[in-house]
Amino acid sequence: IKKIARYQQFRAVQKTIERLKKPGNSESKGGVIWHTQGSGKSLTMVFLAQKIRRDPLLRDYKLVFLTDRTQLDGQITKTFRNAQGETVLNASSVSHLKELLAKDASDLITATIQKLQKGDTAKIQKLKEGDFGFSCLNDSDRIIVLADEAHRTQYGTLGLALKNALPNAPRIAFTGTPLMKVDKKTTTGEFGTYIDTYTIEQAVADGATCQILYEGREAKTKVTGDSLD
Numbered sequence: 001i002k003k004i005a006r007y008q009q010f011r012a013v014q015k016t017i018e019r020l021k022k023p024g025n026s027e028s029k030g031g032v033i034w035h036t037q038g039s040g041k042s043l044t045m046v047f048l049a050q051k052i053r054r055d056p057l058l059r060d061y062k063l064v065f066l067t068d069r070t071q072l073d074g075q076i077t078k079t080f081r082n083a084q085g086e087t088v089l090n091a092s093s094v095s096h097l098k099e100l101l102a103k104d105a106s107d108l109i110t111a112t113i114q115k116l117q118k119g120d121t122a123k124i125q126k127l128k129e130g131d132f133g134f135s136c137l138n139d140s141d142r143i144i145v146l147a148d149e150a151h152r153t154q155y156g157t158l159g160l161a162l163k164n165a166l167p168n169a170p171r172i173a174f175t176g177t178p179l180m181k182v183d184k185k186t187t188t189g190e191f192g193t194y195i196d197t198y199t200i201e202q203a204v205a206d207g208a209t210c211q212i213l214y215e216g217r218e219a220k221t222k223v224t225g226d227s228l229d
Contacts, residue, residue, distance in 0.1 A: 049080070
């Protein structure tokens, strides 16, 4: 089966490549791709990886794809393995991810961001400051981090652990969930400005997403008697 990019996927990949190749630090090369649900973000990641591997300036970069649920991790790993020829290294544990990130090789790595903790038995919650996250594992600037559903778990402690582990890696955030004003500010503040947007309205106009109609109804009630004060 051939997979052909839809126009928002093509557009997002082109813009991302342009940003990654611009002069500047890792923060200026990062950014947010907001494509509404059902627009094929996993395949956008595959197309982006393929485009990076064909680019003379980017082809030897290490690519790290992070999600925040095991189901998403399995889905994106399977998608990569089925849609392109490169070997996909899926981190099976905290120590395995640490080993993969520290290696100076142009690998394609998939993992859950929750594996960015110091030990396999470490608890994610109620840890004292300093007990959570990696110190620097690889300070190379030839690493690209791509985070799916970036508004959920890539802030705070886990985000800090990622920055510490890969301090010079540009971070590209993908999200398909409509962001509230506070989330937009946090996501773009954490990863950088928008690279590309594909809104719900555009998806509805394309026929990719069904329109959602809301009907307001009022529940008319009246309390009588002294049973309720």
